[in-house]
Amino acid sequence: EGDEAGVRSALDRGARPEVTVPIDAGESWSLLTVAAFKGHEHLLSLLLQAGLSIEGGGTTDITPLMMAAQYGHAQTVKALLDLRGNPLAMDSRGRTALHFAALKGHQQCVAALLPVTPPTPAHLEAYTPVHLASYRGHVEVLEQLAGAGWPLTARDSDGNTPMHSAAAGGRVTCVQWLVQRGGDTSMQNNAGHTPLDKELVTAVKEGDEAGVRSALDRGARPEVTVPTNAGVSWSLLTVAASKGHEHLLSLLLQAGLSIEGGGTTDRTPLMMAAQNGHAHTVKALLDLRGNPLAMDSDGWTALHFAAWEGHQQCVAALLPVTPPTPAHLEAYTPVHAASYRGHVEVLEQLAGAGWPLTAKNSDGDTPMHCAAAGGRVTCVQWLVQRGGDTSMQNNAGLTPLDQELVTAVREGDEAGVRSALDRGARPEVTVPTNAGVSWSLLTVAASKGHEHLLSLLLQAGLSIEGGGTTDRTPLMMAAQNGHAHTVKALLDLRGNPLAMDSEGWTALHFAAWEGHQQCVAALLPVTPPTPAHLEAHTPVHVASYGGHVEVLEQLAGAGWPLTARDSDGDTPMHFAAAGGRVTCVQWLVQRGGDTSMQNNAGHTPLDQELVTAVEEGDEAGVRSALDRGARPEVTVPTNCWGVMESADCGCQQGPRAPAVSLTAGRVKHRRWRHH
Known part of the structure; x- marks a missing residue:
């Protein structure tokens, strides 16, 4: 509330200035950040005298100066600068206080x-304040930035110039301003x-027909594609269809686009419209x-x-033209x-159109x-x-009722x-x-941590x-996945902690490998270091490779x-060195x-490193290893005629074991195989 007297009173009576304030975004702010956010510059010196940092605190990476700039508290910004707040500090996205003010x-x-x-240079290799002001259409801020020497053609990590940003934001005035100052409209x-092109893409995304026509009339290329988060690209017709902008379809087709889409995706505009329920x-696409x-x-x-999304109107439109061939x-x-x-x-719709209810897919599954x-x-x-057969088995030998059971076990139901x-x-x-x-x-229940299902099963x-074809026990799976309560339940039910898989690993090995201390604690009393366990790589080896010092403490304490x-x-120590675990x-x-x-x-451990x-x-x-005495003359044994890759080399031996005959290499290969 900016109540200076109240702040002084609370501090004098023992309130802790270092407390942080949770906010809706899941972060916490220091009290100095809160004061800056509210524009209470008269509280800043008082809070700093109480021991707070000018750079804020809590879990946010936004400083008080950034906060004041974002919310337009110019006097607070000046006060923070006078108090030596760092204007060059950046948040996790590379934004300074100037970025927030420009935005x-x-x-x-x-x-x-x-x-x-x-x-x-550090500020010019990413999204600059000029990009942000352009995107939001703040021409006056662009005038300020240009006057201070900020370039108007810098590129961000995606290659976008401020003009791209202005176009993406639909800021025509900004685009014109940048063109008047030498901006290149052909820069890609x-x-x-x-x-x-960016202006056209934005207009298509927003369903802005006038904007689409304007961009096309001025030379935007309708054939450009739009990258997606899925790693594929879409044509503009696909974008329009996915958004439900049917009023743009004819216009884009007249511009030369294909009704079947384009880009690198194999989904058509019709598929995207159907998926999204338009x-x-x-x-319109069918017409x-x-x-x-x-x-x-x-x-x-x-x-x-x-059908997957349950869009009945789309299903109704598609059924007459999609027979069950x-x-x-x-x-x-x-x-x-x-x-x-x-x-x-x-x-009901599909059955009414003649789609069979008992067809099998490639795995033998029926509906x-x-x-x-x-x-x-x-x-x-x-x-x-409707006549479905509950006894019909798929390729894995499961009936629908078996499948229901498997699903219930997986979900812990x-x-x-x-x-x-x-x-x-x-x-x-x-x-x-x-x-x-x-x-x-x-084993499924144990791997998921569903200990409440164990007795029932x-x-x-x-x-x-x-059971099954795996050589891992339920106890091993629970230990590997860190389900300590399930480990304890399995031990109470007489699960064997000394059982070993084909490579000699016990449940304790898996717990040590993953660094699950509670599982290790449960298994140590029932897994002593017997000779059988000491003739191969031990839980100490695997914990060392993983860098789990706390687990090493547990193992050493148990003998x-x-x-x-x-x-x-x-x-x-060889394992720790091979894993680059200096602390271990x-x-x-x-x-x-x-x-x-x-x-x-x-090889010594240092050679191994x-x-x-x-x-x-x-x-x-x-x-580092050479400086500390590792011997560069050591040699590395290989297999399969010296080939060092661990993939299939094409020889008659089939897929090879890990090529380098170092234990660490085998551990890594073993882990990949099991995962």
């Missing part, structure tokens, strides 16, 4: 900041757009001869997208899509499988009422699990994974040690040796680790 058009704040914010940004645009049978790379037509029935049909999303009304996988009980019931089991779902089914192995449902007949060697002769190396040295100990390849730095192209790391 908002606060000319007095701009005037105060210009003498202390010169156009340095990284996407290949001139300012005039029924009038769908009808303009858009092809409803066109398919994207996944075999989806516009009808698929409409054999080509559409050999893959994922619109019926599958609607079933997975639970759109019963769309299913009922999809409905079950999506947890759409109403859809399953609807399909059963205990009621759903009970319901599926009560109706005959088979608990012994396994779930294929992306790694090419299959898991039992108990065990009562249904599953094994505490899992795990810090100098054990694996089959390649590597100690934990230092920790191990402080506890008696020997930096001169060689592995089977003749050097080898890793060379492999990764880390020049600073190479210099």
Whole structure:
């Protein structure tokens, strides 16, 4: 409230000036930032005397000076500058106080900041205050910035000049002003757009027909494409269709664009209109001869997208021109899509148009499988009422009821699990994974941290040690994913903590690898350092490679040796060095680790650090290792005729093991494979 007497009184009675204030954006501000935001310059000196920083605090990266500039408090800006607030400080997006003042058009704040914010190279390599003033149409601010030497043609990281920004903001007056001062209307940004192209793109996005006509009349190129967040580019017709601007379609087609779109996307304008529920645009595109049978790379037509989203009017418009041909029935049909999303009304439409309700996709899934996988009980019931077969199995051997059970387990839905089991779902089914192995449902539950399902699944007949084709137990999966409560529950249910996978890893290894301290704490009392565990790389090795010093403290406290060697002769210090974990190396040295100990390849930990730095192209790391005594003459053993890549080389051995015979290389390969 700017109550100076109140501030003094509260401070005198012990209020803490360092407290921060949470705001709606999820950040917190210091009290000095709050005062600057409100324009209470009379409080600044008092708060600074109380110990606050002129640069603010809390979790925000916006300084008090930025805040005052953004909200147009010119007197506060001047006061903060007098108190040595830093006008060159930048937030995480590279914006200074001058950027904020220019964005908002606060000319007095701009005037105060210009003498202390010169156009340095650091400020000119990104989005400048000139870009911001141009985008918002503040010609008066542009006059100020130009007068202070700020260039009017600087490019941001996307190659946009201020004229591009003005065009993107629809600021015609700014564009004209920049042209009068030598701006080049033909300059292209990284996407290949001139300012005039940018103006056209903005007009299309906003559905501004007059703006589109004006830009085209002045030479904007209708064939430019627009990059998207998905990494593909769209034609302007696709943009218009996705926005539902059907009034622009004929105009853009007359300008030479294709009804089927363009750019690098394989989705047509009709698909985009259908996906976004623009029924009038769908009808307009069909009237303009858009092809409803066109398919994207996944075999989806516009009808698929409409069915997926549940847009009934779009479905109604597309059904008469999208019959269930054999080509559409050999893959994922619109019926599958609607079933997975639970759109019963769309299913009614599709069934009425002759789309079969029992077609199988390439995985052997029927629409009922999809409905079950999506947890759409109403859809399953609807399909059963229309003759759907609940016993039909997909390629993985799952019935729709099995699929329902799998989905319920994945989501931790205990009621759903009970319901599926009560109706005959088979608990012994396994779930294929992306790694090419299959898991039992108990393993799935453990990996998700659903400890409340464990007893129920065990009562249904599953094994505490899992199943399927994986060699990982449920306990290992819970430990790897950091589910400490699930780890404890599995131990209480007699899960075996000493079980090992094919590479000799126990649940403790997985917990140590990921740095999950609570899981490590639960497993340590039941996983002693027995000889069997000490003949390979131990949990100490994997924690060292991951840089988990706190886990090393736990392991050492439980008696795990810090100098054990694996089959390649590597100690934990070799692992820490290979992982570039300097803190771990230092920790191990402080506890008696020997930096001169060689592995089977003749490498010391320091040599190992050097080898890793060379492999990764880390020049600073190479210099550091050499400066500390690493031997540059060490050699690196390879396999498969010296080829050092770990991908398939085309020889008859098949995909190779990691090429460099360093334990760290194998650990990394092992981790990739399992993930």
